[in-house]
Amino acid sequence: MASPMEQFNIKPIIPIEVGGFDISFTNSALFMSLAVVLSTLFLVLAMRKRSLIPGTMQSVAESIYEFVAGVVKENVGHEGKKFFPFIFTIFIFIAFGNMLGLLPYSFTFTSHVSAVGTIAIIALIINVVVGIKAKGLGWLHTFCPAGSPIIAVPILVPIEIISFLAKPFSLTVRLSANMTVGHVMLKVIAGFIVMLGLAGGILPLLFDCAIVIFEIGIGLLQAYIFTVLSCIYLGEALHEH
């Protein structure tokens, strides 16, 4: 039987190699593109009519918008409006990635540290840029709080820098670990269905159904958590502690 980890293998679909670098169009890239295309299509189609009284699709799109706007407002504050497009993109991309990953035969790119880590690093870079823009060189006080004794500085500064760099790491691990665990569990229990056959397989089948529902919740929740934490990082860059 197929290993439960096999679903996470990255396979090239269109092999491309440029200057010794493998930049093939992989199944991971395919599902990332799908997430972008589908989310754009969904939002454009849902908002096409722009009626005052929204239909089903439009109200879904509007409530996603309002939800993310609320998260940004709560965690970054009023000046967070500028970053709304960025935060909204992160949320919708991860949410669609998680949901697409639940379809049979699909690939969950959010289970890969490299994919999620890149998003987290982009959020970190934006945090740094915004922080320097908002506070100028005073931003460096993030690493060396004002009023710290000189003797403590050589120890304090590396610790603060590592603590700053560790944030995207923990964010990445949380999202990708959650997705990986969920999909492995689904696969393992699906294996039980086959092994137990018609007589006993109904129990793991029911359990798998429950996990799928659970996973939909986890997928959305993790997208939410990722969004909230990137908002909090942004808020930290803009406000004093």
Place this chain on the structure above:
Amino acid sequence: MTRKEQKELDDFAAKINKVKEKTLSGEPKSDSRFSSGWGLGVRLATELLGGVVVGAGIGLLLDSWLNTEPFFVVLFLLFGTAAGILNVYRVAAEQAKRKEKR
């Protein structure tokens, strides 16, 4: 306008002001609708792990760059552990503050 109408209007104005204050205030407010015990546990675990791993990574990079093995790995592993504990402390302090507010 009767007194009752006036009172209704005042109430309405107060409501509007309340919503305005909520939406226009610059200070961030955080909510904890979704923070479960399990989520907090995973968060604390990954924060600690993150500090140690990032510290070790920086140490390894510096060592391979400056050929000083194993000096920087050891040093930054210590710094990383401290950073991890600091991050855990910060998350826990933030949670305690939030609980106090409620």
